[in-house]
Amino acid sequence: MQICxxxxxxxxVAMMSPQxxxxxxxxxxxxxxxxxxxxxxxxxxxxHLQLLQQHPGKQVKEQQQQQxxxxxxxxxxxxxxxxxxxxxxxxxxxxxxxGLISLPPGQAALPGQTLPQAGLSPVELxxxxxxxxxxxNMDDGVIxxxxxxxxxxxxxxxxxxxxxxxxxxxxxxxxxxxxQSRRESVPQEETAVxxxxxxxxxxxxxxxxxxxxxxxxxxxxxxxxxxxxxxxxAQCRVQMQVVQQLEIQLSKERxxxxxxxxxxxxxxxxxxxxxxxxxxxxxxxxxxxxxSASPPLLPQTPTAPAAxxxxxxxxxxxxxxxxxxxxxxxxxRHSDSIKHSLSMCSEIAPNYEFYKNADVRPPFxxxxxxxxxxxxxxxxxxxxxxxxxWFTTTFAYFRRNAATWKNAVRHNLSLHKCFVRVENVKxxxxxxxxxxxxxxRSQKMTGSPTLVKNLPSGLGYGAALNAxxxxxxxxxxxxxxxxxxxxxxxxxGLIHGCSPDQLNGCLDQLDSNGHSSPAYSPxxxxxxxxxxxxxxxxxxxxxxxMSLVTTANHSPELDDRELEEGNxxxxxx
DNA sequence: GTACTAATAAACAGGT
DNA sequence: TACCTGTTTATTAGTA
Numbered sequence: 001m002q003i004c005x006x007x008x009x010x011x012x013v014a015m016m017s018p019q020x021x022x023x024x025x026x027x028x029x030x031x032x033x034x035x036x037x038x039x040x041x042x043x044x045x046x047x048h049l050q051l052l053q054q055h056p057g058k059q060v061k062e063q064q065q066q067q068x069x070x071x072x073x074x075x076x077x078x079x080x081x082x083x084x085x086x087x088x089x090x091x092x093x094x095x096x097x098x099g100l101i102s103l104p105p106g107q108a109a110l111p112g113q114t115l116p117q118a119g120l121s122p123v124e125l126x127x128x129x130x131x132x133x134x135x136x137n138m139d140d141g142v143i144x145x146x147x148x149x150x151x152x153x154x155x156x157x158x159x160x161x162x163x164x165x166x167x168x169x170x171x172x173x174x175x176x177x178x179x180q181s182r183r184e185s186v187p188q189e190e191t192a193v194x195x196x197x198x199x200x201x202x203x204x205x206x207x208x209x210x211x212x213x214x215x216x217x218x219x220x221x222x223x224x225x226x227x228x229x230x231x232x233x234a235q236c237r238v239q240m241q242v243v244q245q246l247e248i249q250l251s252k253e254r255x256x257x258x259x260x261x262x263x264x265x266x267x268x269x270x271x272x273x274x275x276x277x278x279x280x281x282x283x284x285x286x287x288x289x290x291x292s293a294s295p296p297l298l299p300q301t302p303t304a305p306a307a308x309x310x311x312x313x314x315x316x317x318x319x320x321x322x323x324x325x326x327x328x329x330x331x332x333r334h335s336d337s338i339k340h341s342l343s344m345c346s347e348i349a350p351n352y353e354f355y356k357n358a359d360v361r362p363p364f365x366x367x368x369x370x371x372x373x374x375x376x377x378x379x380x381x382x383x384x385x386x387x388x389x390w391f392t393t394t395f396a397y398f399r400r401n402a403a404t405w406k407n408a409v410r411h412n413l414s415l416h417k418c419f420v421r422v423e424n425v426k427x428x429x430x431x432x433x434x435x436x437x438x439x440x441r442s443q444k445m446t447g448s449p450t451l452v453k454n455l456p457s458g459l460g461y462g463a464a465l466n467a468x469x470x471x472x473x474x475x476x477x478x479x480x481x482x483x484x485x486x487x488x489x490x491x492x493g494l495i496h497g498c499s500p501d502q503l504n505g506c507l508d509q510l511d512s513n514g515h516s517s518p519a520y521s522p523x524x525x526x527x528x529x530x531x532x533x534x535x536x537x538x539x540x541x542x543x544x545x546m547s548l549v550t551t552a553n554h555s556p557e558l559d560d561r562e563l564e565e566g567n568x569x570x571x572x573x
Numbered sequence: 574g575t576a577c578t579a580a581t582a583a584a585c586a587g588g589t
Numbered sequence: 590t591a592c593c594t595g596t597t598t599a600t601t602a603g604t605a
Contacts, residue, residue, distance in 0.1 A: 365579060412580095
């Protein structure tokens, strides 16, 4: 820890007045660095000695100490790298000032200023690899890190090699022990397909590219050439830095994207007098509600901009399709296209905590939410009260204005044929007729006979996802559009040539882990006495003018309905 | 402008 | 009587 403090002091000294570094100061830093290296060497040897003196049986303890040593090494060497980079740049700067050399534009970077913006170009990385690889691999030549566009760089330069190799202990014992563990860490059953360091018959160890005819040979090569020695350690470190840089870059891109989205969402929209506080979720509200788990649930001002609040910064899930395109929510619902292009479980799962705590209206229809609630239940059935509870526990948004949304829930339960009321011993529970649910979806997509008549393009609801959203989703590699492989028409009778809506229909059958749940079988709801509702969606089906609610035990009428639906599905196909 | 969908509000009936 | 549950109708707003 002494080391760290010392190095940090050096670095900070170097960074304090980057513009007035004189050659003398550079010299001073160099001396300090040499001093540090010697000190570090001594420390390391001491630790090594201690390790050797340990009882050979106490492997666990030894490993722990090795880990500590490695950690210390890492910290120190990272500091060293940073310092050397600074040093190098300062040196170059001073040389440039003296007119000894001319630097290409952008390279005369002052550490504290342009360094964070200065990218670690592939060439630099390559040089870095060459350096840490040392003469051993100098002949290997090209290291392909193409595509790396690191806009930030807090470390690394082309002169790190000496320090790294110098700073590394000789440690034959060290490498032998770790070499063994290294071999253990590469199980033999690992296939060439799965090994990240092997591909196309080439060792993909950075800077290596040795040709290995088969995987066995590769393993041999890996164990012999890339055992855990100083060189490999240094290479590993560099790779860590590369990853670190990429992560920084990623976070920056994320921020940029978020800023873009915020900007787009915050476009001033004309406040409408008909807007109701309940349905408006302002960004101010989100900011207020996000940090607090308990929903204060204050009514929002009707004049608040209708900027949809999105869980942009919720963990790894940076953007959801919903959040990306839910900007159209003005009055009380988000864009239909958006809602239909969403997979409830795929959307809600990563943002569960968000919706739970933030007073944000979920971008799903009541029907979707109700279905999800029922599907999450143990027996795929819930009482009305349990549905209410699910709403309130899952979404902070539904912890207020109960009368409104509860009415909506009841309304939806009654309205949609896909929700089946089942008489139970305890009372009535609601289940989902998955077949009907999917049929409804497919109808929306392909259009009912009536709809088809009226739709000039025949695209129906499937075209709802606008081009910009699709482009955005495609650009962001949203799995939603990439999971076309999940699509098949076996269960839903969906037509081929999947629209996003269709995809949503299928994805809705996936559980939170993305697996298809057998519990979602459309047939399982028919086991119990059910009430069949006729949904107003299909006016053609309503031949029977009787009460819209009938009780049946999987009656022939039901079979007829299923039969009709089957035909319909076939027609749609 | 039209058709469609979803949200919302409200009325109503039946049950507890 | 009040409340809950369930159904139905009407209205409104967004979208294609």
